[in-house]
Amino acid sequence: MLIQMLRRDFRRKKSISIALFIFISISALLVASGSNMLMELTQSLNALFKQSKAPHFVQMHAGELNEAEVQKFASAHDLVEDYQVAxxxxVDGSHLYLKQDGESEEQSVMDHYFVMQNESFDLLLDTGNKPVRVERGEIAVPVYYKQQSNVSIGDTIKLSDGAFEREWTVAGYVRDAQMNASIVHSKRFVLHPSDWAALSQxxxxxxxxxxxxxKDQGMLxxxxxxxxAASMPSKGPSVDESLFKALNALTDxxxxxxxxxxxxxLSLVAILCLRYTLIAAMEEDYREIGIMKAIGIRPKTIKNMYLLKYSALAVLAAIIGYAASWGVNALFTSNMELYLGSAPRSLPLLAVPLIASALVCAIVIGCCKLTLRAFDRVSAVEALRAGTLGEARSSGKAPALHRSRWMPVPVFLGMRDVLSRFKMYRLLLVVFIISTCIMIVPVNLLNTFKSPSFNTYMGIERSDLRIDMxxxxxxxxxxxxxxxxxxxDADVERFSPIFASAFQYVNSDGAMEEMAVETGDFSLFPLEYAQxxxxxxxxxxxxxxxxxxxMGKKVGDRxxxxxxxxxxxMTVTGIYQDVTNGGRTAKAVLPFLPDQVIRYEVxxxxKEGVPVRDKMEQYAKSFYPAKVTDLEGYLxxxxxxTIHQLRLLTAVAVIVAILIAILITALFLQMAVAKDAAQIAIMRSIGFSLPAIRIQYVTRALLVLGIGILFGTIVSNTAGQSLAGLILSFIGAxxxxxxxxxxxxxxxxxxxxMAAVAVTTLLSIASIKKTTITEWNAG
Incomplete structure (x- = not known):
């Protein structure tokens, strides 16, 4: 009897079983791919930093430098293992030509640095993660330009400033532990020492x-x-290894x-999906379950037969999902491989995605066991008498039909059913909330990254143009x-000059430290302040x-x-977000001290109607060597x-969310129709038409969906927003x-x-037959 029940269950629910199988497989695939991506990211980063011998602390400096002073400090400091001055x-972008169309890098936001290969540490690596070596007349370009400008091996890079002109042949690409990421505005090109010496002069x-x-990174x-405190050269930002890693890991x-x-x-939805399937199966087999209990078959035996089916389905789906993840991993890790290189094969890299997939499987099976505990409450006498689980009793709180005179009866009955049996609909509501979140969070995150206002999270005021000196x-x-x-200039509506200077402050231990402080009028182009x-x-x-x-400071501290x-x-009045200049800056209204200024920004x-692009080109020529940036181009x-990667993921997320809603709606309605068989027969007997009955089900689905969308939007804009802030907090936003x-x-x-759910509802209830109460009782 048990075997016949399971066979019949498979025959009746082939489409549902297949859909559930695919759903668990996709969940296992994504969790395996995501965990694989994190493991590859971690190991690739560690390998890159190990091969390049990345520095632990870097101070950028512009202007004259007394190297003997640096050597004296390094030799005397107990923490220094090694040091170098690179x-x-x-080179100004207007003098550099990377593209074959003859267009210069004048509009590039990047600073282009030409360097020699370092010998001690901070090694610049090739695409095999070996130190880059170039011959005379050759150049190695950052991998950023391979992706951004399609610079290829064998292309010609030209430098021409009117008085000096030189060409090099691209011999390779550079992976740079410090300046790899596109969000870092500095890029290093590697030349042969003799070429570099000629260029520098x-x-x-x-x-x-x-x-x-x-010697001890914990003492950084x-x-x-x-x-x-030693007043060492510091006309520029200081950065450290942890920030290098955060910036390299940002996109991926x-x-x-x-x-x-x-x-x-998706795993949560898969669990709810399985619950719906099991409840629907129990509804349809309720009489048979009562008979088996009546003739003495133990409840544990009955539960194990159902558990066997869904455990086998979950295990097989998880295995397929894990195996399929190896086929799509290349899609997710292609950008990482370009910038960081392939992660070395290791046991954790293989084991973690497998464990993640197994965890999905275990959670699904555990949920199945919890759902099957409902068998313990099945009474043989009640099952034979009622023929249903009896979970859908009215709460008694729903409005009576005679109180609705302005609403069509089928619509009113559909809404009334949701209110009276809300316990039955709450799982469907949770699924719709999750589906909404899966759609809205990636879409909102993508729109945030694409918006010009995102510059304010990067420490950059929102304006038409920005001039850096x-x-x-x-x-x-x-x-x-x-x-x-x-x-x-009559075309200028307003402008705000900002100058950054180096000031010393007293830290919590009473020692002197140095900090870059920006001074100016911050009301004209305000930033977004976190606090x-x-x-x-x-x-x-x-x-x-x-x-x-x-510094351990918050608003109100001194x-x-x-x-x-x-x-x-000074009193701290605000905390703002900044990923520029190492993410460590400050703003104050202080006197203008030209001798201490590190850089100027405007x-x-x-004015409305003035072409931004034309003005940018005009200022670039007039204000040379200042860098003039169109902030949209900067973004x-x-x-x-990052935006390209998020756009692909957002498209996938929207499709997956719609498929989730379709699948769960179909499963739920199958359960609801099975549960309501007697009620449908009664309505047919008293004169309800099939379209009127179907409108009730469409109303139920759309009402629950509407509530789900409302709550899903709220969750997306609160918890989803907080999650985005948590991810970006590592780089200062x-x-x-x-x-x-x-x-x-x-x-x-x-x-x-809504359209997807409405169509799914109509298709799912199309099978409701013209059955009367007499025919149902006879059946």
């Missing part, structure tokens, strides 16, 4: 990387404090996190000339997220800052790869507010989901 030639500005490897913060880390989130949501001997004079030109507000008084200061975290030889007590808004160049497209999020996607 010289770089900063003829063109460009000289800058330096003062790099250290430490102490070493940073000692370096700054976000993708892996979203994939795992979707896979976990790095430190040089004439930078103050250049800044004055730029300010005067902008003041007299508090911008400084407006001379005794106020705002800190970047990472700076505040390192900092003792040394300004022009005088100690000032944000510019143009594309720094986050274009801790408090993200989703940029929401109302038409897309509140109309387009919900309407698509």
């Amino acid at each position: 010289a770089m030639v900063n 003829r063109t460009g500005e000289m800058e330096y990387l003062i790099e250290f490897r430490l 913060q102490q070493f940073r404090s000692d370096y700054q 880390g976000i993708l892996a996190a979203v994939i795992i989130l979707v896979s976990l949501l 790095q430190y040089s001997e004439q930078v103050t004079e250049e800044f004055m000339r730029v300010s005067q030109t902008l003041t007299n 508090g507000r911008a400084p407006v008084e001379e005794n106020e200061i705002a800190l970047s997220y990472l700076n505040g975290k390192d 900092i003792r800052l040394h300004v022009d030889g005088t100690e000032k007590e 944000s510019v808004d143009l 594309s160049q720094t986050l274009g790869n 801790s408090s993200i507010k989703f940029v929401i497209n109302p038409v897309q999020a509140y109309a387009g996607l919900p309407l698509v989901l």
